[in-house]
Structure formats: structure tokens, C-alpha cells
């Protein structure tokens with residue numbers, strides 16, 4: 001229903017005039033920002049009812065309209081390419097409202113632009129032709145910096161008597177068909193109605209955002225964080241917002257979205273970095289499938305507790321203690337000492353328990369003195385307490401332990417056999433092997449703690465308590481155990497602070513992305529970061545890399561408890577063309593029939609390409625397919641491969657003379673590293689390898705197959721068993 005180019009140019013010029021007015025007001029306002037903020041507050045206080053009527057019943061709007069806020073956030077927004085004003089709605093009563101990243105008023109306090117999060121902006125996102133909400137036309141302005149360069153309109157109420165011109169084919173399609181960059185962009189001008197509902201859901205309790213791949217879960221959750229900061233600013237700026245994603249690559253990918261919405265105060269962390277507040281360690285390393293599964297499971301809880309209680313060495317000298325008072329030998333044997341240990345550990349944490357344990361040992365020894373020996377109680381106590389053998393026994397029997405020292409003990413197969421009897425021999429071997437790097441003669445000592453270990457170390461800190469400021473010297477460190485401990489010790493970086501403080505940083509709102517991959521042990525780690533928080537949890541079980549879904553669900557249920565909960569399911573795939581998504585869906589439904597399958601919003605007419613090669617021809621096959629992909633798509637190309645091939649493929653892509661010219665566009669990752677990311681062209685290398693080497697198997701292959709925004713190629717190497725799933 002469009003009109004001529006001249007009409008469009010006229011319309012753009014008219015919009016430009018309004019945008020110019022906004023910028024002019026903004027710079028005047030910035031110049032006297034503080035003063036205006038003060039005045040604004042006064043007006044707000046004295047004439048609140050007037051404001052309320054004008055602004056659709058919200059007191060929030062006014063605050064953001066204050067020029068002071070605007071100036072502060074403008075500094076961030078200036079760095080972005082998208083304009084400050086991006087939308088307009090024309091209402092049946094002829095009112096027009098401009099929507100933007102921040103609210104701006106003129107000197108009369110008349111709104112020139114409404115913040116996208118204000119209630120008055122809601123119809124911009126929610127109105128549809130079935131329910132127009134009084135909106136006749138919705139317009140998206142495409143701006144570069146402060147210049148309007150295009151318009152896209154939707155006529156929502158064709159029955160309204162209007163002569164408003166309508167331009168363009170719709171903003172969403174225009175946005176989706178552009179090539180993607182290396183980082184995620186905000187979608188503030190094209191948020192869809194079902195997404196808007198999740199974004200504006202109430203603050204309290206737990207908000208779950210589910211839906212298949214590419215439905216905008218991540219981007220919606222980030223807009224929700226910006227919305228919550230707007231509606232609960234005082235609480236959230238003080239209490240903090242934590243966003244947790246699967247990897248550092250993912251965090252780099254999303255990190256510009258919130259600043260582009262004017263919000264800088266959110267803490268972003270990869271799941272392997274959540275424990276860094278207490279451990280000083282972050283990890284990006286994945287364990288092999290079997291070990292990762294064991295370490296994620298709640299069975300580890302019992303194993304770690306036993307590990308903490310297991311004496312560091314089976315030294316007969318620690319099986320008994322003897323002191324002499326007035327010629328009488330007073331002693332406790334192993335059974336008595338074990339009982340004291342159990343009692344103390346059930347009352348307090350190990351690193352805080354030495355004093356209590358000492359008191360109990362002293363009392364028990366005092367009781368051993370035959371009653372006929374006459375001695376003042378105080379003197380007896382002093383003699384027992386200060387006895388040199390007791391003083392050397394206690395630190396060895398009740399050592400101060402760091403989390404890394406304790407976990408490192410699992411490198412010893414005998415220790416693992418004692419503390420983890422419930423594991424199968426295969427599981428136990430995988431667990432022990434995963435710590436082989438700790439031994440001094442392991443070639444790969446640089447491997448370090450894995451992502452799954454971080455949650456275990458965090459749990460251990462919760463069990464052990466902090467290391468006291470001035471731990472007594474650990475006299476027990478001799479022999480073989482000492483070697484293991486020494487290596488762990490080198491990696492020990494726990495911060496030492498007041499032992500009575502809760503050691504973790506906590507937040508008022510925690511947003512967890514790719515929640516389906518969070519293992520039960522990781523949920524416990526996250527819970528410690530938000531004991532009183534409200535939560536936004538984003539996920540898609542069909543993409544899970546943790547095999548025991550039932551266990552993860554239980555862990556999540558425990559987190560939610562009785563808190564109010566609401567679930568939003570997003571149903572449209574904005575990333576992949578239908579040809580790519582339908583192909584991937586065929587694969588996943590064979591192993592996970594209950595998968596949420598969204599409807600792809602676009603189609604390109606290009607079916608995925610299934611290619612094959614053998615190990616000998618891998619480089620030639622890979623080069624040929626990548627050159628073809630690079631010629632066919634603009635933008636990024638993701639090569640998704642099994643972990644065992646990652647180094648080889650990275651090296652090949654960097655060194656091959658023909659591929660080097662595309663180096664800036666090609667990214668080589670494993671399927672787990674590709675979680676949450678997208679590329680214009682995707683080559684999935686060795687699907688069989690991905691299934692075999694990754695926890696989650698076919699579900700993780702599904703992740704790989706759903707990363708493309710344009711084209712998908714699969715390249716089998718030697719085997720192609722996975723193709724049976726396409727039948």
C-alpha cells in the first residue's frame with residue numbers, strides 16, 4: 001500500500017524534523033542537567049496528579065524523563081549506531097507518540113519521546129490488527145546516528161478513518177534479513193507481542209522464558225533486565241542484577257545489548273566464572289562427557305561431604321591422642337575422636353570448627369582423669385589444653401582446608417573408592433582421570449579446574465567455611481598426600497575475609513540463560529548468589545547438554561520453591577530459515593519428541609547441504625565447503641566441530657592460504673561453545689563426532705544445526721550414522 005519515492009522522502013523529512021527537535025532538546029537539557037533534574041523533581045512532587053493523567057498512570061516515566069538521567073544514559077547511547085528515536089504510533093484519537101531508548105521532554109515538560117519501557121509505549125509492541133489497542137499505524141524509524149534513513153509501517157486498524165500513508169514491507173522482516181555481526185544487537189524497535197509480555201512480566205518470583213532455538217529467548221531476557229532496572233531502579237541498582245550465560249564467548253556476544261539500551265550496571269558472568277567471587281578462579285574448560293555428567297549430579301553432594309570428613313591421611317598417630325597429667329595418662333582412641341569430629345561437623349563448618357573440636361577433646365580428656373586424683377578443675381584444664389602433645393596433635397587432626405585442597409584428593413583412586421561408592425567403576429574412573437592434571441608428572445598440568453569443578457569448589461567453600469585469617473600451620477603435609485595438596489595449593493586463590501560473612505556476592509535479580517544446561521550442582525551455586533532474589537530463567541530442554549533432565553528439573557523446582565512463577569513460551573523462530581529449522585527439528589524429535597518446535601518466520605528456498613569426506617580428505621573437503629559458503633553468504637561463518645577436532649580445524653583455517661582471506665569471517669567452535677550464538681553460514685563438521693563426544697549427544701547436535709541465519713552445511717567424516725535420524 002506504498003506510495004511514491006517523493007512521498008517517502010517527504011515523510012522521512014517530516015520525521016527528521018521531529019528527531020532534530022528531540023536532539024536539540026536533549027543537548028539543551030544535558031547542558032543544565034542537574035538543575036533540570038531538581039526542577040523536574042519539584043514539579044513532580046507538587047503536580048503529580050497532572051503528570052499521572054498525562055502519562056498513562058505512571059510515576060516511572062517522569063523520572064526517566066529527567067534530563068539528568070537522559071544525559072547520563074545518552075553518553076552510552078552515543079556510542080551506538082541506532083538512533084535514539086525508533087518508533088511512532090498514531091492513535092485513533094489523532095494523538096501521536098514517539099518511542100525511543102530514553103524519555104525526553106521539551107521545556108514545557110511535554111513528552112517528545114517516550115521511553116520504550118514506559119506503559120504508554122506498550123501499544124507500540126502489543127497492538128496487532130486483531131487487537132489494535134487504539135493504534136491505527138505503527139511506524140519504525142530506521143536511523144543512522146541522528147539521521148532518519150528509512151521507514152517501515154504496519155497498518156493495524158484499517159477500519160479507522162484515516163489518510164495516513166503506509167510505507168515499506170514491515171520492520172521485522174527488514175531487520176531479520178540483514179547479515180548478523182559478531183555481537184548481538186538489541187531488538188528494541190521490533191519486539192513482538194508475545195516477547196513483550198515476557199519482557200514486562202512482574203518483578204517478583206520466578207519468570208521462566210522457554211521456547212525453541214532462535215525464538216529470541218536471550219534477547220528478550222536482556223530486554224527484560226533493562227525493563228526491570230527501569231521499573232525497580234532503586235532496588236536493583238542497590239541489590240544488583242547478575243546475568244549468567246554458558247561461556248565467555250557468549251558473554252562477549254551479548255555484552256553490548258544492555259549498554260545499547262542505556263543500562264550499564266548489570267554484572268555479566270559465564271557459568272564458569274560465577275564462583276570467582278569466592279574462589280578467584282574462572283574456568284572455560286569442559287570435562288569429557290562422563291566426568292561432566294558425574295560432576296553435575298547431586299550425588300556429588302554426598303561425595304564432597306564424605307571427602308571433607310575423610311582424614312587427610314591414614315596415620316596411626318592421628319588415631320589417638322595422649323596427655324599426661326599428674327602421672328596419669330589420659331587418652332582418646334579413634335572411635336572417640338571420630339564421634340567428636342562428627343558432632344562438631346554437624347554443628348559447624350570445618351574451617352570454623354577447630355575451637356569447638358579442641359574444647360570437646362579437652363573436656364573428654366579431662367573426664368578420663370580418675371576421680372581419686374585431686375586437682376582443681378581450672379588447673380586440670382590448663383594442663384590438658386597446654387600439653388605439648390595435644391598442641392601438636394590438633395592442627396594435624398583438624399587441619400584448615402581450602403576447597404581446592406579437598407577436591408584435589410579425588411585424583412587419588414583410593415580416596416575416590418572410599419568417598420564415592422555409589423558411582424559405577426566407569427564413572428569413578430572418569431572422575432579420577434579428570435583430575436590427572438593435578439599430579440606433578442602429568443604432561444598437561446595447564447588444564448586446570450573445569451567449569452563443572454567451579455560448582456564443586458563453590459559447594460566446598462559452603463561446606464568448609466572460609467579459611468580463617470590466620471590458619472595454624474598445617475603440620476600434616478607430608479608424604480604422598482602432600483604432593484597432591486602442594487599442586488592444588490599452587491592453584492589455591494581463595495580470598496581470605498571475615499569467616500562469619502556469607503562469602504558469596506549476592507544479587508537482587510538473577511537472570512540465567514541456557515538454563516537447560518545448568519546442572520543440579522550449578523543450580524546450588526547460583527542459589528547462593530541470590531538467596532532472596534527474583535529470577536528470570538531462560539531455556540529450552542531440547543537443547544540440553546545435561547543428560548539427567550529429571551534431576552535438573554528437581555533442582556530447579558527446589559530453587560523456585562513456593563515463589564510465584566510464570567512461564568512464557570515463545571513460538572516463532574527469528575533466526576533460521578524454515579528449510580534449516582525443519583531439518584534440525586527432524587533430528588531432535590527422534591530423541592526428544594516433546595521438543596518445543598517454533599515456526600520459522602522466514603524461508604530462503606535453500607535446503608541444507610549434506611556433504612561427506614573421509615579423514616584423509618578432511619582438509620580438502622572442508623576447504624571446498626567453506627569457500628562455497630563464503631561465496632554464498634555475507635557475514636559470519638561458524639564451523640562447529642567435535643572437541644577432539646577443534647585444534648586441528650582452527651589451525652587449518654588459520655593457515656590454509658585459500659581460506660586466509662576469509663579469516664575474519666570464519667569462527668571455529670565446538671557445539672558447546674556455540675550455545676546461544678548464531679552465524680550467517682554454518683558448517684557442522686562430523687555430526688557423529690559431536691554426538692559421541694558431548695554430554696547431551698543428539699540434543700547438542702541439534703544446537704549445532706540450529707545456529708544458521710542463512711545456510712547450513714553438514715560435513716560427515718568417515719561415518720554418517722546420525723543421518724538415520726533424518727529418516
Ligand SMILES: Nc1ncnc2c1ncn2[C@@H]1O[C@H](COP(=O)(O)OP(=O)(O)OP(=O)(O)O)[C@@H](O)[C@H]1O
Pocket residue numbers: 172175176180184185187190191192195211212213214215216217218219220540543574575675676677678706
Ligand atoms: N523481535 C525481534 N526482532 C528482530 N530480531 C529478533 C527478534 N526476536 C529475536 N530476534 C533475533 O533472532 C535471533 C535469535 O534470538 P536469540 O538468540 O535471543 O534466540 P534464543 O531463543 O535465545 O536462541 P537459542 O535458544 O537457539 O540460543 C537473534 O539474532 C535475535 O536478535
